[in-house]
Amino acid sequence: MYSVLQVSPRISSQRMGGFDKLPVELIADILGELDLGSLIVVSYLSKRLLAIASEPSLNPWRTPIRRNLHATEDTSYDPHLKNLSVRRSVPRQNWVEILSIAKAHWLLYEATIPNLKATEWEECFKRRFLPGWQKWKKEGSWKEVFMKMLHRSEHRTHSSCTADEAWTKYVILNRNGSANELEASSRTFNPMQIFNEHKLQSNLAHLETHIRLVVEFADVRIIALGVLHKPRSSFILNRNARIFLHPPGVEKDESEREAEADEWQSARSSVGSDFSQTIAEPAPATRTYGDVRQVYRRLVHPLPTPVHCNYPFYTPSGEDKRWFGFGEDEEGGKQWVGGLMITAQLVGPRTKEPFTEGPRLQDLDLVNGPNRVQFASFNFNDLEAIAPWLELTKKIEGPGLGN
Known part of the structure; x- marks a missing residue:
């Protein structure tokens, strides 16, 4: 799909103009077929493409992000995924899903975590962890308890430590x-x-x-x-x-x-x-x-x-x-x-x-x-x-x- 768009420094303005005239829903669907690296490049080719990529209701980032999250156990994530939070063109709603099912080790030690609202951190917690784990939220923010539970589960899968749950x-x-x-x-x-x-x-x-x-x-x-x-x-x-x-x-x-x-x-x-x-x-x-x-x-x-x-x-x-x-x-x-x-x-x-x-x-x-x-x-x-x-x-x- 990236080759279909013919994205390169030599792309003709005539071709790009024809693509820009398509309905925004169709453009978003086309962009969703790209890999993350290509989508990042395409999203900065014009003001209209940047607006489409940044629109939460269209969200062409959802499909390539899901392809990464649905990867098999022996497949690593796209390197572009870990730094998506620094790009303003990526709607923050995507990080609710990423934080809900991505690998704990990757989230803790590789990904750049964005700033989210307290309600979004609460949603991430409820999506990722069992309801019984909410007992650990006694004080502090939802982000704090989310990161604590993430560290706890990651630590316990690599050791027999039971200090926090006897x-x-x-x-x-x-x-x-x-x-x-x-x-x-x-x-x-x-x-x-x-x-x-x-x-x-x-x-x-x-x-x-x-x-x-x-x-x-x-x-x-x-x-x-x-x-x-x-x-x-x-x-x-x-x-x-x-x-x-x-x-x-x-x-x-x-x-x-x-x-x-x-x-x-x-x-x-x-x-x-x-x-x-x-x-x-x-x-x-x-x-x-x-x-x-x-x-x-x-x-x-x-x-x-x-x-x-x-x-x-x-x-x-x-x-x-x-x-x-x-x-x-x-x-x-x-x-x-x-x-x-x-x-x-x-x-x-x-x-x-x-x-x-x-x-x-x-x-x-x-x-x-x-x-x-x-x-x-x-x-x-x-x-x-x-x-x-x-x-x-x-x-x-x-x-x-x-x-």
């Missing part, structure tokens, strides 16, 4: 419809060991633990630990576990079902015969729904990463791993039984590296390996934010059945 909270969804908000020592916090204790208390210790990635944010990802089984009775079924992982009415489309079936078949062939004992072929869908977009809304506070940007709807990114079966059943016709543990895992630079021989972003691959042992608190406020459709009969702080 106890880590997590939530258990019980099969009777209630939920417990519990806590454990942050220094020895291990969700597998904790959940094994819950399994033992529920007489489910003989069954395998299954782990699911629910949604990922800039600094943490939410994972759920539970038990899949073919129960003889509905007494031990945990219907809230199913509803939490699969919002009623939200499903993959037919093309995604076929692609996933091919992916599973390929994985079984590459891993070996033992793989078929844990992952069965998907069953055909048995239910259809109306327009669920009238019921659900895309999550904004906090804002998911690009690979989960459609949450709670399905995001065809290859990393939305909530569906391992279709219809009412999970993989192999199993269902969730007993309690479901929900916790927040800090995302580090190596968190997404494949570790086990099984499928990625599932079960042990979520908790074994580098940058997978640091966790943050997850409480009822966080649960309500990411799953507002979940109806609990009782919220209990601490162990027990409540009063």
Whole structure:
């Protein structure tokens, strides 16, 4: 697109004059196809182009900025991105999105942070961090608490320091419809060991633990630990576990079902015969729904990463791993039984590296390996934010059945 505009010191005034006569909306769309370096050059070619580039309602910067933020883990940002704040032609609204999902290390040590209003810093905080993290704002500005949380999350992904949070909270969804908000020592916090204790208390210790990635944010990802089984009775079924992982009415489309079936078949062939004992072929869908977009809304506070940007709807990114079966059943016709543990895992630079021989972003691959042992608190406020459709009969702080 840059070559189409023929931007160079030798550009003819006749060509530029014809381009300037286009509607401003069309010019903004064309500029949005440029990379950041080219857009910076083009925005200073004429007063009209500068006015279009500076207009917040047109904002041609949004598309190239999003392309950078949506880059894969092994791709670095455009060098021009870190100094965009010094250019008056870039609307400040773009920095709300940049601060919401950009890498913490890049924001702390490379980017030039602009001056934003207090309301904009508050919006950045609510978009980036879990609602439970607002407890840290006791005094000071939203910018101050935002930068503190950014330093804190960056520090904890590189160390086992727990000085600022000695106890880590997590939530258990019980099969009777209630939920417990519990806590454990942050220094020895291990969700597998904790959940094994819950399994033992529920007489489910003989069954395998299954782990699911629910949604990922800039600094943490939410994972759920539970038990899949073919129960003889509905007494031990945990219907809230199913509803939490699969919002009623939200499903993959037919093309995604076929692609996933091919992916599973390929994985079984590459891993070996033992793989078929844990992952069965998907069953055909048995239910259809109306327009669920009238019921659900895309999550904004906090804002998911690009690979989960459609949450709670399905995001065809290859990393939305909530569906391992279709219809009412999970993989192999199993269902969730007993309690479901929900916790927040800090995302580090190596968190997404494949570790086990099984499928990625599932079960042990979520908790074994580098940058997978640091966790943050997850409480009822966080649960309500990411799953507002979940109806609990009782919220209990601490162990027990409540009063």
